[in-house]
Amino acid sequence: MASLAINQSNYLSKSMTGSKKTKKLEDSILFSLAKEEAGAFEKLVDQYGNLIWSIARRYLSNQTEAEDAVQEVFIAIWKSAGRFDPNKASEITFVSMIARRRLIDHVRKIYRHKKLEPIDDCFDDDALQTKSILDQSTDVKIISEAINQFAEEDKELLSLSIYQGYSHSEISKLMNIPLGTVKTKLRRNLIKLREIFNQDQHSIVSINNA
Amino acid sequence: MRSSDKELLLDLLVMQSTQAISDEENKELQKLIKVYPEYNNYEFDEITSLAHMSYHLDDNRSHEVLPNELKSKILNSHKQIDSLSLYKIKINEFMRSLFDQPTYAWAITVLLAIGISFSMIEFKNYDSNFRYLPLERVLLQSTSNDLVEYPWYSKQSDFAMAKGDIIWSNKSQKGFIKISGMPVNDPLKNQYQIWIIDPLKYKQPVDGGVFNINATDQDIIIPINPKLPILNAKAFAITLEQPGGVVVSSQELILTAPELRPSSTFTL
Numbered sequence: 001m002a003s004l005a006i007n008q009s010n011y012l013s014k015s016m017t018g019s020k021k022t023k024k025l026e027d028s029i030l031f032s033l034a035k036e037e038a039g040a041f042e043k044l045v046d047q048y049g050n051l052i053w054s055i056a057r058r059y060l061s062n063q064t065e066a067e068d069a070v071q072e073v074f075i076a077i078w079k080s081a082g083r084f085d086p087n088k089a090s091e092i093t094f095v096s097m098i099a100r101r102r103l104i105d106h107v108r109k110i111y112r113h114k115k116l117e118p119i120d121d122c123f124d125d126d127a128l129q130t131k132s133i134l135d136q137s138t139d140v141k142i143i144s145e146a147i148n149q150f151a152e153e154d155k156e157l158l159s160l161s162i163y164q165g166y167s168h169s170e171i172s173k174l175m176n177i178p179l180g181t182v183k184t185k186l187r188r189n190l191i192k193l194r195e196i197f198n199q200d201q202h203s204i205v206s207i208n209n210a
Numbered sequence: 211m212r213s214s215d216k217e218l219l220l221d222l223l224v225m226q227s228t229q230a231i232s233d234e235e236n237k238e239l240q241k242l243i244k245v246y247p248e249y250n251n252y253e254f255d256e257i258t259s260l261a262h263m264s265y266h267l268d269d270n271r272s273h274e275v276l277p278n279e280l281k282s283k284i285l286n287s288h289k290q291i292d293s294l295s296l297y298k299i300k301i302n303e304f305m306r307s308l309f310d311q312p313t314y315a316w317a318i319t320v321l322l323a324i325g326i327s328f329s330m331i332e333f334k335n336y337d338s339n340f341r342y343l344p345l346e347r348v349l350l351q352s353t354s355n356d357l358v359e360y361p362w363y364s365k366q367s368d369f370a371m372a373k374g375d376i377i378w379s380n381k382s383q384k385g386f387i388k389i390s391g392m393p394v395n396d397p398l399k400n401q402y403q404i405w406i407i408d409p410l411k412y413k414q415p416v417d418g419g420v421f422n423i424n425a426t427d428q429d430i431i432i433p434i435n436p437k438l439p440i441l442n443a444k445a446f447a448i449t450l451e452q453p454g455g456v457v458v459s460s461q462e463l464i465l466t467a468p469e470l471r472p473s474s475t476f477t478l
Binding site: 097107 | 262267272353359429
């Protein structure tokens with residue numbers, strides 16, 4: 001199976017065409033990791049450990065499978081660190097793309113869909129750190145605002161598919177809408193989200209360059 | 211190509227970014243990507259990741275804390291893989307420097323041949339979970355761009371609890387089995403044997419080595435040890451054989467990966 005990292009530059013250059021970020025590569029943990037600086041890997045785990053573990057637990061209810069998968073994710077991020085370009089995507093986006101790709105592949109190996117068990121409330125200080133990383137991400141905020149503008153049915157569709165991990169046929173049964181409609185709506189919504197995101201990136205650049 | 215083909219391509223790309231797709235769907239996707247090279251496999255990964263983060267931000271209940279024990283495991287894995295990679299680099303450099311000197315080259319070759327013979331005999335009956343096996347497996351997963359991965363499917367009710375997967379790289383000629391829930395075997399009576407199905411090169415499945423199971427309730431990692439060079443492994447199987455294994459199996463299949471056998475004229 002091809003590594004996400006091998007096609008990373010192709011993928012990012014297509015989807016972020018024309019947009020520029022002004023972040024410095026040197027400020028990123030991934031840059032330090034690629035340079036094999038002492039302590040960089042530990043910083044990576046400190047910064048993103050909670051987030052990646054939380055994502056893994058949504059995909060994999062089995063603790064052992066989730067632990068295995070998270071270890072693989074961190075090794076994959078380490079191996080891909082040299083390909084990170086902050087002009088193409090934020091660090092959190094890069095990290096979460098690798099995490100989701102690895103986790104979806106892991107699920108593909110094991111089973112199609114897991115029943116999402118309710119997770120105990122553990123919104124403590126350490127978990128707040130994840131919230132604060134996400135809060136600080138401009139990219140996440142743009143997408144969040146864009147999703148909030150969608151119709152309720154479209155928001156529900158996106159949540160069931162992207163966040164809750166239901167397949168298209170499962171969503172069709174849950175929402176009682178034809179499978180073809182599910183596929184069409186998801187495709188259109190994601191294309192629209194991507195357009196909004198790219199437009200907003202252009203706006204940010206224009207404001208920064210004004 | 212019809213516009214419906216482009217829509218199908220986009221649907222498959224969306225599916226790929228949000229859920230596990232089947233081998234047939236993946237085949238169709240790769241076919242369509244060749245027709246529309248302006249698209250790639252990760253077309254919607256960024257936007258779906260951002261959307262996922264956005265939902266995650268709003269869902270307070272899902273903000274978990276990485277367990278300390280797991281954090282230590284992750285940090286140790288990194289340290290050990292790093293040391294192993296450095297160790298391999300140093301060994302390679304050392305070996306290269308030795309072979310640059312002809313007076314040592316023949317002696318090293320003879321010693322290596324003797325050493326490899328012993329290690330192959332040992333590997334036939336190796337203990338699972340050598341200290342570095344989990345790390346070697348992770349290293350292969352992370353560094354191979356031709357990796358195939360399949361879950362195991364049970365073919366007999368006695369092995370219904372068996373669970374795990376296999377990874378293999380044709381380029382590296384290396385692979386690993388990860389398995390749990392297999393019944394314990396008595397090595398004096400029988401051993402499990404791995405088979406590699408390579409239909410383009412061999413009529414018969416290739417012996418991938420034998421192994422023992424001494425515990426059912428934990429994951430065991432076993433390296434695959436092919437007796438012949440593999441061109442393109444298409445499937446894998448496990449049987450229960452006499453101690454030491456056999457050259458050609460006449461036993462029933464216990465586990466296969468993937469579930470369906472590739473079309474072939476094989477006897478296994």
